[in-house]
Amino acid sequence: xxxxxxxxxxxxxxxxxxxxxxxxxxxxxxxxxxxxxxxxxxxxxxxxxxxxxxxxxxxxxxxxxxxxxxxxxxxxxxxxxxxxxxxxxxxxxxxxxxxxxxxxxxxxxxxxxxxxxxxxxxxxxxxxxxxxxxxxxxxxxxxxxxxxxxxxxxxxxxxxxxxxxxxxxxxxxxxxxxxxxxxxxxxxxxxxxxxxxxxxxxxxxxxxxxxx
Amino acid sequence: xxxxxxxxxxxxxxxxxxxxxxxxxxxxxxxxxxxxxxxxxxxxxxxxxxxxxxxxxxxxxxxxxxxxxxxxxxxxxxxxxxxxxxxxxxxxxxxxxxxxxxxxxxxxxxxxxxxxxxxxxxxxxxxxxxxxxxxxxxxxxxxxxxxxxxxxxxxxxxxxxxxxxxxxxxxxxxxxxxxxxxxxxxxxxxxxxxxxxxxxxxxxx
Numbered sequence: 001x002x003x004x005x006x007x008x009x010x011x012x013x014x015x016x017x018x019x020x021x022x023x024x025x026x027x028x029x030x031x032x033x034x035x036x037x038x039x040x041x042x043x044x045x046x047x048x049x050x051x052x053x054x055x056x057x058x059x060x061x062x063x064x065x066x067x068x069x070x071x072x073x074x075x076x077x078x079x080x081x082x083x084x085x086x087x088x089x090x091x092x093x094x095x096x097x098x099x100x101x102x103x104x105x106x107x108x109x110x111x112x113x114x115x116x117x118x119x120x121x122x123x124x125x126x127x128x129x130x131x132x133x134x135x136x137x138x139x140x141x142x143x144x145x146x147x148x149x150x151x152x153x154x155x156x157x158x159x160x161x162x163x164x165x166x167x168x169x170x171x172x173x174x175x176x177x178x179x180x181x182x183x184x185x186x187x188x189x190x191x192x193x194x195x196x197x198x199x200x201x202x203x204x205x206x207x208x209x210x211x212x
Numbered sequence: 213x214x215x216x217x218x219x220x221x222x223x224x225x226x227x228x229x230x231x232x233x234x235x236x237x238x239x240x241x242x243x244x245x246x247x248x249x250x251x252x253x254x255x256x257x258x259x260x261x262x263x264x265x266x267x268x269x270x271x272x273x274x275x276x277x278x279x280x281x282x283x284x285x286x287x288x289x290x291x292x293x294x295x296x297x298x299x300x301x302x303x304x305x306x307x308x309x310x311x312x313x314x315x316x317x318x319x320x321x322x323x324x325x326x327x328x329x330x331x332x333x334x335x336x337x338x339x340x341x342x343x344x345x346x347x348x349x350x351x352x353x354x355x356x357x358x359x360x361x362x363x364x365x366x367x368x369x370x371x372x373x374x375x376x377x378x379x380x381x382x383x384x385x386x387x388x389x390x391x392x393x394x395x396x397x398x399x400x401x402x403x404x405x406x407x408x409x410x411x412x413x414x415x416x417x
Contacts, residue, residue: 016220026340027400043404044336083368099364107363110356145237159307159350163357166288166304168364171274173291178368182292186300194303197347205237209219 015209017050024048052204056130059203063126066195069188070119077183079165081172089183092116092161114160115189122158122196125151126203133207144208148200155197162190248395249402253323255390259316262383267309269376271358274369284376285309285354311349312387318342319390322399331406339399351384 016023022033024041031039031048039048077089090098092115099108125147132144165182172180214234266285273282285308292301318338325332358380362371 019220021220026343027336027404028397029404043407044340044400046340102367104363107360111360114356142237156347156350157353157356159303159353160357160360162300162304163288163308163350163354164360164364166292166300167271167283167357167361169295170287170291171272171283171361172365172368181295182297182300186292187297190300190303201347209237 015206017206017210022048022050051206051210052202055202055204055207056133059126059199060130062195062199062202063123063130066119066192066199067123069191069195070123073185073188073192074116076185076188078161078185078189079168080181080183082179082181084177091185092189095161111161111164114157118154118158119192119196122151122155122200126196126199129203129208145205148203148205148208152200155193155200158193158196159190162186162193248393248398249323249326252319252390252394253327255386255393256316256319256323259383259386259390260320262379262386263313263316266376266379266383269379270374271376271380272362272374273372274365275372282374284374285380307348307350308354311345312351315342315345315349316387316390319394323394326399326402331403331410333407335403336407339396339403343396351387355380355384 016030017033020033022031022039023029024031024044024046026046027041027044029041029043031041033039033048033050040046041048074092076091078092079090079095081088081090096108096112096116099111129144129148165180165186168180169182172178214237219234219237268284268286270282270284286305289301289305289309292304318341322335322339322342325335358377365371
Protein backbone atom coordinates (compact mmCIF):
# COMPACT_ATOMS: atom_id res chain seq x y z
CA UNK A 1 0.00 0.00 0.00
CA UNK A 2 2.16 2.83 1.24
CA UNK A 3 5.45 2.61 -0.55
CA UNK A 4 8.53 4.29 0.77
CA UNK A 5 10.44 6.58 -1.56
CA UNK A 6 14.18 6.83 -1.46
CA UNK A 7 14.91 10.22 -0.11
CA UNK A 8 18.20 11.96 -0.45
CA UNK A 9 19.80 14.02 2.31
CA UNK A 10 21.07 17.42 1.16
CA UNK A 11 24.63 16.72 2.21
CA UNK A 12 26.10 13.66 3.88
CA UNK A 13 25.02 13.62 7.51
CA UNK A 14 24.42 17.35 7.57
CA UNK A 15 22.29 18.06 10.63
CA UNK A 16 19.96 21.00 10.96
CA UNK A 17 21.98 22.24 13.91
CA UNK A 18 25.17 22.43 11.88
CA UNK A 19 23.33 24.29 9.16
CA UNK A 20 22.14 26.86 11.73
CA UNK A 21 18.53 25.83 11.51
CA UNK A 22 15.97 24.93 14.15
CA UNK A 23 12.89 22.79 13.68
CA UNK A 24 9.63 23.34 15.54
CA UNK A 25 8.97 19.85 16.87
CA UNK A 26 5.26 20.62 17.16
CA UNK A 27 4.26 21.95 13.75
CA UNK A 28 7.38 21.22 11.69
CA UNK A 29 8.15 24.80 10.70
CA UNK A 30 11.84 25.49 10.10
CA UNK A 31 13.61 28.64 11.26
CA UNK A 32 17.09 30.11 11.13
CA UNK A 33 18.53 29.72 14.62
CA UNK A 34 19.47 32.81 16.65
CA UNK A 35 21.71 32.12 19.65
CA UNK A 36 21.00 33.52 23.13
CA UNK A 37 17.44 34.47 22.30
CA UNK A 38 14.30 32.71 23.54
CA UNK A 39 12.92 31.68 20.19
CA UNK A 40 9.24 30.99 19.70
CA UNK A 41 7.52 29.44 16.73
CA UNK A 42 5.57 32.17 14.94
CA UNK A 43 3.21 29.56 13.57
CA UNK A 44 2.10 27.60 16.64
CA UNK A 45 3.75 29.47 19.52
CA UNK A 46 5.90 26.59 20.82
CA UNK A 47 9.31 27.28 22.30
CA UNK A 48 12.11 26.51 19.88
CA UNK A 49 15.26 24.67 20.88
CA UNK A 50 17.85 23.04 18.68
CA UNK A 51 18.10 20.36 21.36
CA UNK A 52 15.88 19.87 24.38
CA UNK A 53 17.45 21.91 27.21
CA UNK A 54 19.39 19.88 29.81
CA UNK A 55 18.07 16.74 28.21
CA UNK A 56 20.70 14.37 29.62
CA UNK A 57 20.66 15.74 33.17
CA UNK A 58 16.89 15.59 33.37
CA UNK A 59 16.77 12.09 31.97
CA UNK A 60 19.41 10.91 34.46
CA UNK A 61 17.62 12.51 37.40
CA UNK A 62 14.26 10.98 36.52
CA UNK A 63 15.85 7.62 35.80
CA UNK A 64 17.67 7.44 39.14
CA UNK A 65 14.53 8.42 41.05
CA UNK A 66 12.55 5.72 39.29
CA UNK A 67 15.21 3.09 40.08
CA UNK A 68 15.02 4.03 43.77
CA UNK A 69 11.22 3.84 43.75
CA UNK A 70 11.34 0.49 42.02
CA UNK A 71 12.65 -1.15 45.20
CA UNK A 72 9.64 -0.41 47.46
CA UNK A 73 7.36 -1.05 44.50
CA UNK A 74 8.53 -4.65 44.39
CA UNK A 75 9.12 -5.44 48.05
CA UNK A 76 6.04 -3.92 49.68
CA UNK A 77 2.41 -5.01 49.41
CA UNK A 78 0.70 -3.93 46.23
CA UNK A 79 -2.65 -5.58 46.84
CA UNK A 80 -4.40 -7.04 49.85
CA UNK A 81 -7.05 -9.71 49.46
CA UNK A 82 -9.17 -10.25 52.54
CA UNK A 83 -11.15 -13.45 52.00
CA UNK A 84 -13.57 -14.22 54.83
CA UNK A 85 -11.56 -12.07 57.17
CA UNK A 86 -8.16 -13.60 56.34
CA UNK A 87 -5.71 -11.03 55.03
CA UNK A 88 -3.57 -12.14 52.13
CA UNK A 89 -1.22 -9.33 51.15
CA UNK A 90 0.75 -9.87 47.95
CA UNK A 91 3.61 -8.19 46.13
CA UNK A 92 3.88 -7.78 42.37
CA UNK A 93 5.75 -11.07 41.96
CA UNK A 94 3.32 -12.70 44.40
CA UNK A 95 0.44 -11.82 42.09
CA UNK A 96 2.25 -13.35 39.13
CA UNK A 97 2.98 -16.55 41.05
CA UNK A 98 -0.66 -16.76 42.12
CA UNK A 99 -1.73 -16.55 38.48
CA UNK A 100 0.75 -19.31 37.62
CA UNK A 101 -0.68 -21.51 40.36
CA UNK A 102 -4.16 -20.88 38.99
CA UNK A 103 -2.88 -22.23 35.70
CA UNK A 104 -3.56 -19.13 33.62
CA UNK A 105 -0.12 -18.96 32.06
CA UNK A 106 -0.83 -16.46 29.25
CA UNK A 107 -2.23 -13.91 31.70
CA UNK A 108 0.63 -14.51 34.13
CA UNK A 109 3.01 -13.84 31.26
CA UNK A 110 1.19 -10.61 30.34
CA UNK A 111 1.22 -9.35 33.93
CA UNK A 112 4.85 -10.36 34.41
CA UNK A 113 5.82 -8.59 31.20
CA UNK A 114 3.90 -5.42 31.97
CA UNK A 115 4.84 -5.00 35.60
CA UNK A 116 8.32 -6.52 35.89
CA UNK A 117 9.98 -6.95 32.50
CA UNK A 118 8.87 -3.66 30.96
CA UNK A 119 9.99 -1.37 33.81
CA UNK A 120 13.31 -3.22 34.20
CA UNK A 121 13.93 -3.21 30.48
CA UNK A 122 13.04 0.47 30.28
CA UNK A 123 15.33 1.54 33.08
CA UNK A 124 18.21 -0.61 31.82
CA UNK A 125 17.64 0.55 28.26
CA UNK A 126 17.62 4.25 29.07
CA UNK A 127 20.68 3.81 31.31
CA UNK A 128 22.46 1.95 28.52
CA UNK A 129 21.72 4.65 25.97
CA UNK A 130 22.85 7.37 28.36
CA UNK A 131 26.03 5.50 29.31
CA UNK A 132 26.83 4.69 25.72
CA UNK A 133 26.60 8.40 24.95
CA UNK A 134 28.79 9.29 27.88
CA UNK A 135 31.53 6.74 27.23
CA UNK A 136 31.12 6.74 23.46
CA UNK A 137 30.58 3.01 23.30
CA UNK A 138 30.28 1.59 19.83
CA UNK A 139 26.62 0.88 19.45
CA UNK A 140 25.30 1.74 16.04
CA UNK A 141 22.83 4.59 15.85
CA UNK A 142 20.23 2.31 14.34
CA UNK A 143 20.48 -0.01 17.33
CA UNK A 144 20.16 2.82 19.78
CA UNK A 145 17.25 4.55 18.09
CA UNK A 146 15.44 1.22 17.70
CA UNK A 147 15.93 0.52 21.36
CA UNK A 148 14.69 3.97 22.29
CA UNK A 149 11.59 3.73 20.10
CA UNK A 150 10.81 0.39 21.65
CA UNK A 151 11.21 1.85 25.14
CA UNK A 152 8.93 4.76 24.29
CA UNK A 153 6.33 2.40 22.86
CA UNK A 154 6.17 -0.09 25.73
CA UNK A 155 6.33 2.49 28.52
CA UNK A 156 2.60 3.05 28.91
CA UNK A 157 1.81 -0.62 29.25
CA UNK A 158 3.25 -0.91 32.71
CA UNK A 159 0.23 1.04 33.97
CA UNK A 160 -1.62 -2.27 33.57
CA UNK A 161 -1.09 -3.38 37.15
CA UNK A 162 -2.39 -0.11 38.55
CA UNK A 163 -5.56 -0.39 36.48
CA UNK A 164 -6.06 -4.00 37.51
CA UNK A 165 -5.85 -3.01 41.16
CA UNK A 166 -8.33 -0.18 40.70
CA UNK A 167 -10.77 -2.50 38.94
CA UNK A 168 -10.44 -5.28 41.49
CA UNK A 169 -10.67 -2.95 44.47
CA UNK A 170 -13.93 -1.48 43.21
CA UNK A 171 -15.39 -4.80 42.13
CA UNK A 172 -14.53 -7.00 45.07
CA UNK A 173 -15.76 -5.01 47.99
CA UNK A 174 -18.20 -7.20 49.85
CA UNK A 175 -17.80 -6.59 53.54
CA UNK A 176 -17.15 -9.75 55.53
CA UNK A 177 -16.80 -11.96 52.47
CA UNK A 178 -14.09 -10.60 50.24
CA UNK A 179 -12.45 -7.18 50.14
CA UNK A 180 -9.57 -6.29 47.84
CA UNK A 181 -7.68 -3.13 48.65
CA UNK A 182 -4.61 -1.41 47.27
CA UNK A 183 -1.28 -1.44 49.11
CA UNK A 184 1.44 1.14 49.57
CA UNK A 185 3.53 -0.30 46.74
CA UNK A 186 0.85 0.85 44.28
CA UNK A 187 1.91 4.45 44.85
CA UNK A 188 5.57 3.55 44.38
CA UNK A 189 4.83 1.55 41.25
CA UNK A 190 2.73 4.36 39.80
CA UNK A 191 5.67 6.65 40.48
CA UNK A 192 8.02 4.31 38.62
CA UNK A 193 5.75 4.28 35.57
CA UNK A 194 5.31 8.04 35.48
CA UNK A 195 8.98 8.78 36.08
CA UNK A 196 10.25 6.38 33.42
CA UNK A 197 7.79 7.83 30.93
CA UNK A 198 8.97 11.35 31.77
CA UNK A 199 12.60 10.22 31.49
CA UNK A 200 11.98 8.90 28.00
CA UNK A 201 10.13 12.11 27.11
CA UNK A 202 12.97 14.29 28.25
CA UNK A 203 15.57 12.46 26.23
CA UNK A 204 16.37 14.17 22.95
CA UNK A 205 16.96 11.51 20.29
CA UNK A 206 18.88 13.96 18.14
CA UNK A 207 21.72 13.82 20.66
CA UNK A 208 22.44 10.29 19.45
CA UNK A 209 23.80 11.70 16.22
CA UNK A 210 25.50 14.73 17.74
CA UNK A 211 28.05 12.85 19.78
CA UNK A 212 29.89 11.44 16.80
CA UNK B 213 14.65 18.34 8.91
CA UNK B 214 14.14 15.03 10.65
CA UNK B 215 12.44 15.06 14.06
CA UNK B 216 14.51 12.39 15.64
CA UNK B 217 18.02 12.82 14.27
CA UNK B 218 18.04 16.36 12.86
CA UNK B 219 19.19 15.28 9.41
CA UNK B 220 18.52 17.78 6.65
CA UNK B 221 16.39 16.34 3.90
CA UNK B 222 15.25 17.89 0.65
CA UNK B 223 11.56 18.51 0.42
CA UNK B 224 9.81 16.80 -2.44
CA UNK B 225 6.34 16.18 -3.65
CA UNK B 226 5.07 12.67 -3.19
CA UNK B 227 2.10 10.79 -4.48
CA UNK B 228 -1.08 9.98 -2.60
CA UNK B 229 -0.81 7.10 -0.17
CA UNK B 230 2.97 7.04 0.03
CA UNK B 231 5.27 8.08 2.85
CA UNK B 232 8.72 9.54 3.39
CA UNK B 233 11.15 7.95 5.81
CA UNK B 234 14.32 9.47 7.15
CA UNK B 235 17.26 7.73 5.41
CA UNK B 236 19.38 7.89 8.55
CA UNK B 237 17.14 6.82 11.43
CA UNK B 238 14.04 5.48 9.69
CA UNK B 239 11.58 7.90 11.31
CA UNK B 240 8.46 8.40 9.21
CA UNK B 241 8.61 12.05 8.20
CA UNK B 242 5.50 12.48 6.21
CA UNK B 243 2.51 10.49 5.14
CA UNK B 244 0.41 11.60 2.26
CA UNK B 245 -3.22 11.15 3.19
CA UNK B 246 -6.03 13.46 2.28
CA UNK B 247 -9.49 14.25 3.54
CA UNK B 248 -8.56 12.96 6.93
CA UNK B 249 -10.32 15.70 8.87
CA UNK B 250 -13.85 14.64 7.93
CA UNK B 251 -13.19 10.99 8.63
CA UNK B 252 -11.62 11.82 11.94
CA UNK B 253 -14.57 14.03 12.87
CA UNK B 254 -16.98 11.15 12.28
CA UNK B 255 -15.02 8.82 14.55
CA UNK B 256 -14.61 11.53 17.17
CA UNK B 257 -18.34 12.09 17.42
CA UNK B 258 -18.90 8.35 17.80
CA UNK B 259 -16.29 8.17 20.51
CA UNK B 260 -17.72 11.14 22.42
CA UNK B 261 -21.23 9.65 22.37
CA UNK B 262 -19.88 6.38 23.73
CA UNK B 263 -17.65 8.04 26.29
CA UNK B 264 -20.18 8.74 29.03
CA UNK B 265 -21.86 5.34 29.14
CA UNK B 266 -18.40 3.77 28.94
CA UNK B 267 -17.08 5.43 32.08
CA UNK B 268 -20.23 5.65 34.20
CA UNK B 269 -22.06 2.40 33.38
CA UNK B 270 -20.93 -0.83 34.95
CA UNK B 271 -18.07 -2.59 33.16
CA UNK B 272 -18.87 -5.86 34.82
CA UNK B 273 -20.58 -7.28 37.84
CA UNK B 274 -19.73 -10.24 40.03
CA UNK B 275 -21.78 -12.69 41.96
CA UNK B 276 -20.42 -14.23 45.11
CA UNK B 277 -22.92 -16.36 46.87
CA UNK B 278 -25.85 -14.08 47.47
CA UNK B 279 -23.86 -10.89 47.11
CA UNK B 280 -23.39 -9.07 43.88
CA UNK B 281 -21.31 -6.06 43.06
CA UNK B 282 -20.69 -4.02 39.94
CA UNK B 283 -18.01 -1.60 38.92
CA UNK B 284 -17.54 1.30 36.51
CA UNK B 285 -14.34 3.06 35.50
CA UNK B 286 -15.08 6.14 37.60
CA UNK B 287 -15.65 3.96 40.66
CA UNK B 288 -12.29 2.28 40.15
CA UNK B 289 -10.58 5.62 40.68
CA UNK B 290 -13.00 6.63 43.42
CA UNK B 291 -12.35 3.56 45.59
CA UNK B 292 -8.62 4.31 45.59
CA UNK B 293 -9.43 7.83 46.69
CA UNK B 294 -11.53 6.49 49.55
CA UNK B 295 -8.66 4.27 50.61
CA UNK B 296 -6.44 7.36 50.79
CA UNK B 297 -4.23 6.47 47.84
CA UNK B 298 -4.55 9.93 46.38
CA UNK B 299 -1.66 9.79 43.93
CA UNK B 300 -2.66 6.46 42.44
CA UNK B 301 -6.30 7.56 42.28
CA UNK B 302 -5.40 10.76 40.44
CA UNK B 303 -3.09 8.86 38.10
CA UNK B 304 -5.76 6.28 37.28
CA UNK B 305 -8.43 8.91 36.80
CA UNK B 306 -6.15 11.01 34.63
CA UNK B 307 -5.03 8.18 32.36
CA UNK B 308 -8.36 6.42 31.99
CA UNK B 309 -10.89 9.25 31.97
CA UNK B 310 -9.53 12.77 31.93
CA UNK B 311 -6.88 12.63 29.21
CA UNK B 312 -8.89 10.54 26.74
CA UNK B 313 -11.92 12.82 27.17
CA UNK B 314 -9.77 15.92 26.88
CA UNK B 315 -8.12 14.68 23.70
CA UNK B 316 -11.45 13.78 22.14
CA UNK B 317 -12.83 17.20 22.99
CA UNK B 318 -9.88 18.97 21.40
CA UNK B 319 -10.17 16.71 18.38
CA UNK B 320 -13.86 17.47 18.07
CA UNK B 321 -13.32 21.20 18.45
CA UNK B 322 -10.61 21.21 15.78
CA UNK B 323 -12.09 18.86 13.22
CA UNK B 324 -15.59 20.27 13.58
CA UNK B 325 -14.56 23.87 13.09
CA UNK B 326 -12.02 23.06 10.40
CA UNK B 327 -14.55 21.11 8.39
CA UNK B 328 -16.88 24.12 8.63
CA UNK B 329 -14.00 26.31 7.44
CA UNK B 330 -13.76 28.26 10.69
CA UNK B 331 -10.47 29.42 12.10
CA UNK B 332 -9.34 30.66 15.49
CA UNK B 333 -5.89 31.28 16.96
CA UNK B 334 -6.65 28.88 19.84
CA UNK B 335 -6.39 26.00 17.34
CA UNK B 336 -2.62 26.20 17.53
CA UNK B 337 -2.17 25.70 21.24
CA UNK B 338 -5.00 23.23 21.52
CA UNK B 339 -3.51 21.03 18.81
CA UNK B 340 -0.11 21.29 20.50
CA UNK B 341 -1.69 20.24 23.78
CA UNK B 342 -3.39 17.38 21.99
CA UNK B 343 0.00 15.98 20.98
CA UNK B 344 1.52 16.75 24.34
CA UNK B 345 -0.85 14.53 26.32
CA UNK B 346 -0.93 11.78 23.71
CA UNK B 347 1.05 9.25 25.73
CA UNK B 348 -1.03 9.70 28.84
CA UNK B 349 -4.32 8.53 27.44
CA UNK B 350 -4.33 4.84 28.23
CA UNK B 351 -7.66 3.44 27.10
CA UNK B 352 -5.95 0.47 25.45
CA UNK B 353 -3.96 -0.39 28.55
CA UNK B 354 -7.14 -0.22 30.62
CA UNK B 355 -8.81 -2.71 28.30
CA UNK B 356 -6.01 -5.18 28.98
CA UNK B 357 -6.45 -4.41 32.67
CA UNK B 358 -10.12 -5.44 32.43
CA UNK B 359 -9.17 -8.73 30.78
CA UNK B 360 -6.54 -9.50 33.42
CA UNK B 361 -8.99 -8.73 36.24
CA UNK B 362 -11.57 -11.07 34.73
CA UNK B 363 -9.06 -13.90 34.72
CA UNK B 364 -7.93 -13.15 38.24
CA UNK B 365 -11.49 -13.22 39.51
CA UNK B 366 -12.75 -16.13 37.46
CA UNK B 367 -11.87 -18.64 40.17
CA UNK B 368 -13.42 -16.59 42.95
CA UNK B 369 -16.76 -15.53 41.53
CA UNK B 370 -19.19 -15.42 38.65
CA UNK B 371 -18.62 -12.50 36.33
CA UNK B 372 -21.12 -10.84 34.02
CA UNK B 373 -20.18 -8.20 31.47
CA UNK B 374 -22.11 -4.95 31.83
CA UNK B 375 -23.37 -2.34 29.41
CA UNK B 376 -20.29 -0.25 30.10
CA UNK B 377 -18.02 -2.92 28.66
CA UNK B 378 -19.64 -2.81 25.23
CA UNK B 379 -19.66 0.98 25.24
CA UNK B 380 -16.06 0.87 26.33
CA UNK B 381 -14.98 -1.46 23.53
CA UNK B 382 -16.72 0.83 21.03
CA UNK B 383 -15.09 3.87 22.55
CA UNK B 384 -11.66 2.28 22.34
CA UNK B 385 -12.14 1.33 18.71
CA UNK B 386 -13.53 4.69 17.58
CA UNK B 387 -10.97 6.74 19.45
CA UNK B 388 -8.12 4.72 17.95
CA UNK B 389 -9.62 5.22 14.51
CA UNK B 390 -10.16 8.94 15.16
CA UNK B 391 -6.54 9.53 16.13
CA UNK B 392 -5.04 7.32 13.45
CA UNK B 393 -7.04 8.66 10.53
CA UNK B 394 -6.10 12.24 11.31
CA UNK B 395 -3.02 13.42 9.43
CA UNK B 396 -1.40 15.95 11.76
CA UNK B 397 0.77 17.21 8.96
CA UNK B 398 -2.26 18.14 6.92
CA UNK B 399 -3.80 19.92 9.91
CA UNK B 400 -0.66 21.93 10.60
CA UNK B 401 -0.37 22.91 6.95
CA UNK B 402 -4.00 23.96 6.86
CA UNK B 403 -3.60 25.98 10.06
CA UNK B 404 -0.46 27.69 8.77
CA UNK B 405 -2.17 28.49 5.51
CA UNK B 406 -5.20 29.97 7.27
CA UNK B 407 -3.03 32.05 9.54
CA UNK B 408 -1.18 33.51 6.59
CA UNK B 409 -4.46 34.31 4.88
CA UNK B 410 -5.73 36.02 7.99
CA UNK B 411 -2.69 38.23 8.40
CA UNK B 412 -2.88 39.21 4.72
CA UNK B 413 -6.54 40.11 5.09
CA UNK B 414 -5.82 42.26 8.08
CA UNK B 415 -3.12 44.05 6.17
CA UNK B 416 -0.36 43.36 8.69
CA UNK B 417 2.02 41.65 6.28
